[in-house]
Amino acid sequence: MSVLVYIPTHDGRATNAGLEVASYANAISSGSDVVALVSGDLSGDGGIGSTGVSRVLHYATDINDNSQISKLVTSAATTEGAHTIVFSGNNEGKAAAPRVAISMNAGYVPGVTSVSGGKSFTRNVFSGKATAVVDVNAEVSVVTITPNSFGIKDQGAADASVEAFSAEVGDSKVTLNSFTPTSNDGSVPLPEAVRVVSAGRGLKGPENWGIVEDLATALGATTACSRPVGDMGWRPHHEHVGQTGITIRPDLYIACGISGAIQHLAGVNQSKVIVVINTDPEAPFFKAADYGIVGDVFEVLPKLTEAIKAL
Amino acid sequence: MIIDSIITRLNSYICITEKYISDYLFYRMKLLVCVSKAPDTTSRISFTDGGKRFDESGVQFIINPYDEWYALVRAIELVEANGGSVTTVTVGDATCDPIIRKALAIGATDAVRIDAIPTDSVQVASLIANYSKNEGFDIIFCGKETIDHNSCAVPAMIAECMGLPYVAIATSIEVSGSESTLVAEVSGGTNNVTVNGPFVLSATKGMSEQRIPNMRGIMSARSKPLIVVDASDVSKMSEVNEFKLPPVKGDCVLVDADNAAELVRLLREEAKII
Numbered sequence A: 001m002s003v004l005v006y007i008p009t010h011d012g013r014a015t016n017a018g019l020e021v022a023s024y025a026n027a028i029s030s031g032s033d034v035v036a037l038v039s040g041d042l043s044g045d046g047g048i049g050s051t052g053v054s055r056v057l058h059y060a061t062d063i064n065d066n067s068q069i070s071k072l073v074t075s076a077a078t079t080e081g082a083h084t085i086v087f088s089g090n091n092e093g094k095a096a097a098p099r100v101a102i103s104m105n106a107g108y109v110p111g112v113t114s115v116s117g118g119k120s121f122t123r124n125v126f127s128g129k130a131t132a133v134v135d136v137n138a139e140v141s142v143v144t145i146t147p148n149s150f151g152i153k154d155q156g157a158a159d160a161s162v163e164a165f166s167a168e169v170g171d172s173k174v175t176l177n178s179f180t181p182t183s184n185d186g187s188v189p190l191p192e193a194v195r196v197v198s199a200g201r202g203l204k205g206p207e208n209w210g211i212v213e214d215l216a217t218a219l220g221a222t223t224a225c226s227r228p229v230g231d232m233g234w235r236p237h238h239e240h241v242g243q244t245g246i247t248i249r250p251d252l253y254i255a256c257g258i259s260g261a262i263q264h265l266a267g268v269n270q271s272k273v274i275v276v277i278n279t280d281p282e283a284p285f286f287k288a289a290d291y292g293i294v295g296d297v298f299e300v301l302p303k304l305t306e307a308i309k310a311l
Numbered sequence B: 001m002i003i004d005s006i007i008t009r010l011n012s013y014i015c016i017t018e019k020y021i022s023d024y025l026f027y028r029m030k031l032l033v034c035v036s037k038a039p040d041t042t043s044r045i046s047f048t049d050g051g052k053r054f055d056e057s058g059v060q061f062i063i064n065p066y067d068e069w070y071a072l073v074r075a076i077e078l079v080e081a082n083g084g085s086v087t088t089v090t091v092g093d094a095t096c097d098p099i100i101r102k103a104l105a106i107g108a109t110d111a112v113r114i115d116a117i118p119t120d121s122v123q124v125a126s127l128i129a130n131y132s133k134n135e136g137f138d139i140i141f142c143g144k145e146t147i148d149h150n151s152c153a154v155p156a157m158i159a160e161c162m163g164l165p166y167v168a169i170a171t172s173i174e175v176s177g178s179e180s181t182l183v184a185e186v187s188g189g190t191n192n193v194t195v196n197g198p199f200v201l202s203a204t205k206g207m208s209e210q211r212i213p214n215m216r217g218i219m220s221a222r223s224k225p226l227i228v229v230d231a232s233d234v235s236k237m238s239e240v241n242e243f244k245l246p247p248v249k250g251d252c253v254l255v256d257a258d259n260a261a262e263l264v265r266l267l268r269e270e271a272k273i274i
């Protein structure tokens, strides 16, 4: 019996999302082998061994189609007799993992946020306004881990043995024409960002975003925005966080000129530390915040940027 | 009497044959939109039955925003431009009927409700797949996720049950004949993809704009077909053992607007976050 983790590679290495999934699998394995199924170019084991994985099954072709990924994972899980199959809860994981649940006749628990035992898993529901303990009633469990909820845990240097793995994955009926990166400024994509600086209608107009970007650069943070800001085209759509946008879980979320409407909070209330900067002391966001400044963003943000640069 | 019934029957045969011939001669899109019921976004979340069940008392229900704003409206737009029909399908009991009528008022052609209380994604997806199997839909539209369960699971599961391709988290779709071109959100960017033949998609922001039903839509929705079908026997693979509310945040520490350095110190020394 084993725990199987699915890890796609990027530039010849395991992705951070993949290493996080491997760390989680190690924590729940309680004696079972942790086996990693790695797809794509793998020039070295890239740290997979040090997360506690004992064996790596390597499928050398890069595949993107969720139906092919599902066939690959199902084949490995069957060969290995896996009782738990773990994916990252990023968009690729969310697309392929439910298919595996169907093909393995398994129970599916997406968005797991913490380690628990056996066939019980804790996940977020109601857009972060509650958690649920879900019991799987099937022999096999398929789970996805909310990115950044667990982190990469280094178990010390160790090599995992790498074996070539092959499977019949069928043809893809989805043709990829092109890929467009969201940000070409090299910043971390929002769902994986550890620090986020976000701004709302309080910024008055798109021409004022310089002070938000300066703070983000000083902190090494990714920028985000409230929905009206995305809707009015002040900022690109993909920056919109909240109930109808992206859900994020950074270590630090700084909200500038955002009122803190319940739909906005739903996307950010799982952040570890929330800082709010707003002129209105009655803004609802202060109730969800750890630290706050009642003040004008146009004055506070430049000072904050300076103070961070002075570190 | 007998003659009458023969004539009626002949008439209906003629109707069916005409529809068959016209469907064959003029390609008409046949779209399915999976529509679920969700608590209004401002609802107070609480639980009853010792934390086992969501407390629905006093809660206003809406169409899940992703299903309404993005999946349904885009499907209606495509049919308005190309001809065809938009059917909605909902797994749920009669409490779903008001939101289904709203979907019809927005512009769906007809609606199907599979009469079962949704328990887990495997059950919902199997029921929808069993119903869709023989209906010949060109595209099955879903929302990205329900705002109560946030699973993003049902669309991929429908695709797997039916052996169809699945395009996840799509922000746009254009259709030309049997070929669809979509933009979909993936880690670090977007993919532009083409699919040939039937498939399943999940829709997110960007697909279309919210549409408020007008008076004509609301009136005509009353007479549009809402067919209730019995649920086939499918198993569920998981169940919620307990819901919990998150711990309440402590009081917010306020820092003076002139003292940005103090905030930075707190973030570094107290919160240990920078």
Ligand SMILES: Cc1cc2nc3c(=O)[nH]c(=O)nc-3n(C[C@H](O)[C@H](O)[C@H](O)COP(=O)(O)OP(=O)(O)OC[C@H]3O[C@@H](n4cnc5c(N)ncnc54)[C@H](O)[C@@H]3O)c2cc1C
Binding pocket: A199, A200, A201, A202, A203, A225, A226, A227, A228, A229, A240, A241, A242, A243, A244, A245, A256, A257, A258, A259, A260, A261, A262, A263, A264, A267, A277, A278, A279, A280, A283, A295, A296, A297, A298, B041, B065
């Ligand atoms: C179904 C539904 C789904 C929704 N989904 C989302 C979602 O996913 N994400 C989302 O964000 N919203 C969402 N909304 C919208 C949400 O309800 C709010 O309307 C929105 O979040 C408000 O955005 P805002 O805080 O930027 O603007 P406002 O509410 O206008 O707030 C601006 C804030 O800036 C402050 N301010 C003004 N000037 C300054 C200054 N100089 N310095 C500092 N502070 C200043 C004001 O005091 C105010 O608090 C949704 C709404 C609905 C109905």
Ligand SMILES: Nc1ncnc2c1ncn2[C@@H]1O[C@H](COP(=O)(O)O)[C@@H](O)[C@H]1O
Binding pocket: B034, B035, B036, B037, B064, B066, B067, B089, B090, B091, B092, B118, B121, B124, B141, B142, B143, B144, B145, B146, B149, B150, B151, B152, B153, B154, B155
């Ligand atoms: N009970 C249901 N009836 C019809 N469609 C549903 C139901 N539950 C989920 N869906 C569809 O599947 C999508 C994703 O739901 P979920 O996997 O629960 O997050 C939703 O946006 C709907 O389009």
